[in-house]
Amino acid sequence: MLEIRGLTKYFGGVVAVAGLDITIKQGEIVGLIGPNGAGKTTLFNLITGFLRPTKGKIVFEGEDITGQKPHYLAERGIVRTFQLNSIFPNFSVLQNIVAACYLKPKVGLWEDAFHTPSSRRKKEYALSRAKEILKFTGLDTQEDKLAEELSSGWRKTLSVAITLAANPRLLLLDEPVTTLDPERVAFIMNLVTKMRESGVTVVVIEHNMKAIMDYCDRIVVMAFGRKIAEGSPEEVRQNRDVIDAYLGV
């Protein structure tokens, strides 16, 4: 589904990512781990168009998407979360999701400005869709709460709910459960699993090893901008290079 070939990114003289070759297959949940500074978030930024690669190619479902803008990629189905603040703080929980339904339903500018019947229908659809998503993610009881007043556990849940609204085919989650307690971790990872069951491919950056090991089909390990290992959780757990990379930092 997603093919990354020879991806390289320089920031001035610093190499953030070097010669990465990664393949993501449809329907997988792939864990992306590695010590801090390994280039994981940079990789996400490159895939989703927030950064332009210095070298290399990114191909999504046969289309070369290297250097495309994030909103274009979102329309193609590539959606991501951000490590911090992946919510709209001044919106209510419900408004967050309604706003995130931007792509579905797509309301044209003119019909929206003139409040045509079709735009009103679409808005109702967005509202009902948002409520469904809130129910699915367990946020429905807090739908009128201001997003910035949510606890960190619910915030992270909201950020996943936002991606749901954006109708992803490939979902990139940046530390969705870091610092959360085990119950919340299980809750969110279960959501992710359910999303996979409806056809979403997922890549997860995480430091919470238990979450990675329990829920990922496959793991890719990065360090110093390079891929140093990949394989099933068991394989990676016993890999010498991986152990060295983590201990060495």
Add this chain to the structure above:
Amino acid sequence: MSRRKLVKPLSFGALIILLFLIPLFVKGPYQLHVLIMAGIAVILATSLRLIFNSGELSLAHGGMMAIGAYTSALLVMKLGLLSWAALVGAGVVAGVLALLVGYPFVRLHGIYFSLVTVFLAEVIRLITEEWGSLTGGYMGIINIPKPDPIVIPGLLNIDFASKVDFYYFILVLTLVTLLILYALERSRITLTWFSIQQADFLAESIGVNTARFKVLAFSIGCFFAGIAGGFYSQYVAAITPSAFGFVYTVFCVVYMIVGGRRSFYGPIIGAVILTFLPEVARVLKEYQPFVFAGVLMLVIFFLPEGVISLPQRLRKLCEKRFGHA
């Protein structure tokens, strides 16, 4: 319809009727002038807020007003257009200019965007000063014709000879502007703008073309600034480059912030209050700007959400002191 639902439209209706009746009580040309300036201020402040809703603080509003004023004057005086067409033209030219510079501008974030808008306004000012053959240079343009008369035989004959006619003109213009802006406020476009304002990277990641939306807000906001400028030139009949200096832009920002940037009604209140305030402080003559700047500082430090948040704040204060009602 239940009684509650009627309260809002009824009170607005009453207010509008009151506004139309004002010239019956207020006859002095100076008082009417202040009211007219308040109308202009409302259009400027609310259109600035539109741009602000998309996450950008434009400091070019004074310049866009200048564009509108000069465009309208020139369209009427050099091309002989009807004043109504010239008015629309004023807005269109401003909006199109914003569209042209918009895309490079929105590639800059936050304070840097504001910076280049300052520069844009400065360029506009210098062009009006230096392109003498077109704009009359430092002396500006004088003897700008009044708006074309509105004649409905037997019913209406408005020749804009008196200030009252201009008052009604700006009243209608302001109401129409507010109507359009309110319709936008309730639309999904504004929801998207707010999402960009709060977290533009997140909006971008869920499919919003943030650049396009920001440019759209900028263009629409500048369009209305141009309209305000067009009206202004038809009203005061003489315009100079210095009339639209950076200070004017600062006024627009102040109206919006002091009134309340988060609410649709905030800029309206801010514009009205702060147009009347200098009149109150007029006795202080050259010390007047101190009052203005002073009010500004007070609001920013103690009431950052603006005057419109005052009732809320007071309520919270009372609840703290006396417990819930």
Add this chain to the structure above:
Amino acid sequence: MSGETLAQSILNGLMAGWIYVLVALGLTLVMSIMGILNLAHGELYMFGAYAAYYFCVSAGLHFLLALVISMLLIGAMGILLERFFFRPFRYGEFWPTVIIAAGLMVLLQTTSLVTFGGSTKVVTTPFPGVITIAGVTLSWERLIVIIVSILFVAGLFLLIHRTKIGQAMLAVSQDLEAASLQGVNADHISSVAMFLGCGLAAAAGSLMGAIFNLSPFMGSFALMKGIAVIILGGLGSLTGAIIGGLILGFVDGIVPPLLSVHMASLIGFVVIILILQFRPQGIMGHAGP
């Protein structure tokens, strides 16, 4: 154009350029380190000019001494402004600072109008006379302005690159959060940045005031030039401020005698607008904080 006029024009251009550089450096220091667009920068430039004038003319001090005192005074003023007006808004959105700066601009300009009156003050140059090099006559005052400006700029760069506090400022300008995590004291850095920024503005104003006239309105000219230089030379870049300032100064010096003052402004704009179109962050700048 004769060789003499050409040389004079180049001198004028260099002088204007270095003054623009001083103004722009002050403005961009504050902007990149504190994230504040100091709209009052022009007024500090103006106060610097008046201060130097009064220390020189009324107190009878040598101009260069008056210049230094003016810089220290305005720099100290900057520290106070930072402490009371800008610091409360350091974290969070940037627009309250724009309002505050605008308010300060109005306050300072009105203070000046009320204190000094609205008319222009004509100044007699503290450095009369000319020097002849290679058969070309150059005025001392312009040369001295250039030399003094270069000295200040060099001093600034030494400060930034050779001292701990300078390095800290550099770190903060690139990433405030990371820098404060590494123990950089944001309060100190902001005070220093403001002191330097306002001091540079005062220097520029004093030097300019010594050559031309003083007026309570001279500030807005400086502010707009500073902004133009930053946009051209690069947002957030000190080297860019130098490059941009010299380019614009050169244009303002060379073009008027060759063509006209109008053309100078026009060329200046066209260059900047081209930059905005093709590289909005300026020659050496980055696109955002």
